[in-house]
Amino acid sequence: MAIFTPANVSFIMAGFLKTIEISVLAIICSVVLGTVLALIKQYCTGKLSIFKWLVSAYIELFRCTPNLLWILFIYFTVKGSDVFISVLAFTLFTSAVMAEIVRGGLNSIPKSQFEAAKSQGFGFFASMRYIILPQTFKTIIPALFSQCTTVIKDSSYLAGINVMEFMFSAKVVMGYTTDLSQVLLLYGFVFLLYFALNFGISLVVRAYQRRVVAA
């Protein structure tokens, strides 16, 4: 029995769309949260340094524990739709990585930029908004995008909590066949689509890097 019936294909492609939906939402949320965390870790000194230590602890905690742990943890403790749970779990640990990426970018901005902003009468938030962060994001775009491919790949861990994403829906379809060649074909299809998506992103990053280096 052939496995690539129209019904099966549209079922798997719905999973693929869900993978993309979850990844995009998780990336947006974690870039925002990660930027806030990075700013706190970088600039909360003096009386506010308690926040700096809290953020550092947060980052280390999520850097040193597996993603799957937090996916299972959130699945167990939070009630909600599967997209909500997935995005929440991914935002938790991806924002820790994003914070470190943004901080690396902040460190690469010359000090004179801060001084110049200050001398022109910009306050902290205004200088961040108009002077520092735009330059930061320009330098970290390659790292940011390669983190996107990591999120897309790691979203297949969600198969562990039966979210109907790409891998899990492919697995469901696989359950209907025992024919080895069909199973291999299906795996080939799954590998191919993940590969096309991630390789496409990494090609864009490389093109961007070349353009920036050339400029």
Add this chain to the structure above:
Amino acid sequence: MLDGLFDPRRWQITLASMDSFWQGFGFTLQVTIAGLAISLVLGCILGVFSTTRSRILRAISRVYVEFFQNTPLPVQVFFYYMAGPRVLQAILGAPSPVRLSSFAIGALGVGLYHAAYISEVIRTGIESVPRGQMEAAQSQGFTRAQAYMLIILPQTFKVILPPLCNQALNLVKNTSVLALIAGGDLMYNADNFVSTYGYLQGYIMACVLYFIICFPLALLVQWLEKRSKVRPRAKKIPGITPEPTKEA
């Protein structure tokens, strides 16, 4: 949401079943060591391949790296788990599907996956050594292989050690993929505990145990990164290096 987080009875029961956590902890460590060995050996080979003059070797390395970096580890591991035994049966002509232990799947899974990343680390390390070093070595009568082993690779260590340790850290975390295929590792045993008792404490315990393995590695990465930025100073050899002149 976090029911019974501070319930002492639940903590007591959790601590009473620490055996299964330690068992998983040990298994995770074993898979980590085996996976690290596989990925280091394969990664070094592929990394050197990608800097040789042979087009075929470079292409092999490129295809391997792109495939493994751009497809998810869980999908690879599901593949080994679900299709692996029957593919091996077809290849080896065995009478029944060849059973793969979860240790083999885990070590092979993370090993092959991280070999791609380690290969890239090694490649950037080798490319960071100036080309003149290879030319100088060859002019002194070293063969290319000797030059790689004795001149080029030792110089790459400083550049590659921080990202290499970072890969080791990620590898430890990625062994948790075994929990998806009932692998008996720390994550799986913790998840088993939670679904048996319904206590959140199982996840917290797993969190602590993973942290115990990974945090020292994270500190090591930070230390190595700091150290790799320090410029080396010449060693002092009395009688050979010039004596430091006293400042007036």
